[in-house]
Amino acid sequence: MAAPFAVRRRRHREAPPERGGARRRTAASSGGAGSAMLEALVAGGAEGLVLVRDNAACEGRSLLRAFVTAAVQRAERVLVVLFDVPREQFEAGLSPSVKEQLLYRDGFTDPLGWSGPDPDLRAGDFGGLLAGGLPSGGAPDAGAGLTQLAAAAPAPPLPLPGPGGPAGGGPPAPDESFTLLPDGSLRSLGVPTPTPEEEDGRPPPSVARTPGSPRDSGGRAPSHPLTFRLQLSAAERAARAAVPPPYQLSTPKRSTLLRTPGTIVCALEPPEDEDPEDPDDDLDV
Amino acid sequence: LSALALYKSRKVLQGKFTLLRDTRTDGSFLVHHFLSFYLRAGCKVCFVALLQSFSHYNIVAQKLGVSLTAAKERGQLVFLEGLKSCLDLLFGEEEKQSGQPSPLQFISESTSNLKALFDFVRTSLTPAGSDSWKGPVLLVDDLSVLLSLGATPVAVLDFIHYCRVTVCYQLKGNIVVLVHSNEDSEDEENELIVNSLCHHSDLILWVEGLATGFCKDVHGQIKIIRRASLELTAEQDLVQIYQYKIQDKNVTFFARGLSAAVL
Numbered sequence: 001m002a003a004p005f006a007v008r009r010r011r012h013r014e015a016p017p018e019r020g021g022a023r024r025r026t027a028a029s030s031g032g033a034g035s036a037m038l039e040a041l042v043a044g045g046a047e048g049l050v051l052v053r054d055n056a057a058c059e060g061r062s063l064l065r066a067f068v069t070a071a072v073q074r075a076e077r078v079l080v081v082l083f084d085v086p087r088e089q090f091e092a093g094l095s096p097s098v099k100e101q102l103l104y105r106d107g108f109t110d111p112l113g114w115s116g117p118d119p120d121l122r123a124g125d126f127g128g129l130l131a132g133g134l135p136s137g138g139a140p141d142a143g144a145g146l147t148q149l150a151a152a153a154p155a156p157p158l159p160l161p162g163p164g165g166p167a168g169g170g171p172p173a174p175d176e177s178f179t180l181l182p183d184g185s186l187r188s189l190g191v192p193t194p195t196p197e198e199e200d201g202r203p204p205p206s207v208a209r210t211p212g213s214p215r216d217s218g219g220r221a222p223s224h225p226l227t228f229r230l231q232l233s234a235a236e237r238a239a240r241a242a243v244p245p246p247y248q249l250s251t252p253k254r255s256t257l258l259r260t261p262g263t264i265v266c267a268l269e270p271p272e273d274e275d276p277e278d279p280d281d282d283l284d285v
Numbered sequence: 286l287s288a289l290a291l292y293k294s295r296k297v298l299q300g301k302f303t304l305l306r307d308t309r310t311d312g313s314f315l316v317h318h319f320l321s322f323y324l325r326a327g328c329k330v331c332f333v334a335l336l337q338s339f340s341h342y343n344i345v346a347q348k349l350g351v352s353l354t355a356a357k358e359r360g361q362l363v364f365l366e367g368l369k370s371c372l373d374l375l376f377g378e379e380e381k382q383s384g385q386p387s388p389l390q391f392i393s394e395s396t397s398n399l400k401a402l403f404d405f406v407r408t409s410l411t412p413a414g415s416d417s418w419k420g421p422v423l424l425v426d427d428l429s430v431l432l433s434l435g436a437t438p439v440a441v442l443d444f445i446h447y448c449r450v451t452v453c454y455q456l457k458g459n460i461v462v463l464v465h466s467n468e469d470s471e472d473e474e475n476e477l478i479v480n481s482l483c484h485h486s487d488l489i490l491w492v493e494g495l496a497t498g499f500c501k502d503v504h505g506q507i508k509i510i511r512r513a514s515l516e517l518t519a520e521q522d523l524v525q526i527y528q529y530k531i532q533d534k535n536v537t538f539f540a541r542g543l544s545a546a547v548l
Contacts, residue, residue: 056483084485086454109450112443114400 038176039188042070061085063178065093066186072101083107299420300453304486305463306479309494310505312463314531316426317342319461321349324356328458329418331409333402335367335430348534361418363409367430392434399436399444407451410458421458423448428482429465429475438474442481449485487512495528502546503528507538 041050050067054060071078080102082090087106091099106120177189232240244250249257305315313336320342323330334342343353356362365388374387388405391397410421431441445462452458466479483489489510495503511523527538539545
């Protein structure tokens with residue numbers, strides 16, 4: 001039985017590089033914080049570069065396989081560039097109909113040319129492969145290589161869109177849970193808990209936010225969301241202003257306080273039973 | 286360690302990459318265990334021993350019932366003694382010895398890759414026609430020393446990648462590698478290598494010293510992580526934690542808190 005995973009995803013939308021005859025990438029509308037964003041991405045909503053970042057405790061190759069399976073089912077041409085695992089290990093878990101549709105370039109066996117004169121793909125050729133060597137027609141998924149290029153690096157968190165970064169940077173999508181079905185496809189289990197931004201009382205983030213300030217109106221970076229709200233709404237502010245402070249006494253209350261004599265009640269505790277033993281008994285003075 | 290039923294079907298398992306990782310303590314007892322285990326199982330072993338001398342390993346192996354000298358003589362064990370090779374390389378005489386480049390030539394030469402070391406491993410473990418050994422095994426003690434000798438992390442990772450391709454996938458053998466790690470360490474290159482190796486390992490044996498300090502009866506804690514998530518069924522990794530005490534000829538394992546001294 002497949003266990004559910006939770007994966008934080010970041011979408012990168014880059015300006016397409018200027019290359020002759022390059023694939024045309026259209027900027028899709030922002031996915032928003034919908035709960036089925038992951039399913040939508042796997043089903044073909046992914047535009048541009050999608051980076052799957054995993055860690056040693058939770059591997060991401062099965063998510064990659066889900067992307068591959070969905071792409072094959074959409075009759076897209078899929079090129080899998082292998083750097084980290086051999087073909088048999090990547091194919092494990094894919095159905096035979098999917099397996100025969102995949103094109104492979106093997107950068108795993110001999111990326112540096114140490115073993116023989118003619119490796120299939122050298123590590124240095126990967127850039128060239130992306131630039132022009134891909135088969136034409138359709139939008140191929142760059143496969144396993146990217147996962148490993150991401151996973152091999154020690155993980156500083158990916159930067160939030162800064163000034164000059166991709167436009168339309170919205171709040172990062174919430175974590176989604178998903179499970180992988182035996183046939184290799186993916187089923188999203190939605191967002192596990194509501195994010196703090198969705199609770200009411202908070203003004204929604206403005207649409208005209210500049211890319212250089214991915215901060216909410218509280219001045220906090222969204223990477224550390226609070227579970228409580230720091231700001232007051234106008235109604236709350238008015239209500240607070242209407243409450244008199246406790247040190248301001250109205251005249252009847254003041255006279256009542258002055259009239260009643262203050263008394264101090266002291267209740268003595270019963271004396272404790274003293275220990276008859278002399279604690280200094282064992283001193284040899 | 287065998288009693289942990291880790292290795293019930295060990296001989297059937299091939300092509301596995303085992304990572305030995307130690308933090309705040311010395312995990313070399315695992316290296317001695319694996320060395321004698323594989324020699325007793327009849328596998329051909331290539332041991333890249335960078336940390337200690339041959340006689341050190343020999344003495345410990347004899348306590349465990351295996352003679353390294355005899356294994357070397359019958360060709361079952363190929364031993365690269367890093368300490369001696371380094372000295373020969375740096376201070377050796379002018380005469381060329383058999384024309385073969387030293388496996389550790391990256392120290393003195395300008396080539397920054399570990400291809401010579403990989404070639405050494407490959408020629409040692411590629412089965413010759415007359416060999417009747419069971420699967421090849423590569424043992425490395427330890428990988429962090431390569432960084433100290435001046436290899437870049439990328440070079441070390443390339444070396445391990447090629448070893449994995451050749452030994453695990455082509456020759457269907459096993460690899461066992463020891464690395465040191467420390468979660469607070471400032472040695473980023475080492476942590477980079479350890480992190481990368483964790484991704485590729487099928488089995489991680491993580492030996493840690495006790496957080497509370499030295500103890501006479503419990504020498505440390507071992508975490509056994511079986512990476513089931515790398516296999517087909519996408520399960521979570523299986524993690525088991527035991528504490529251990531090293532004795533003269535063996536190591537006893539017990540559940541946490543159940544040391545014999547306490548019961």
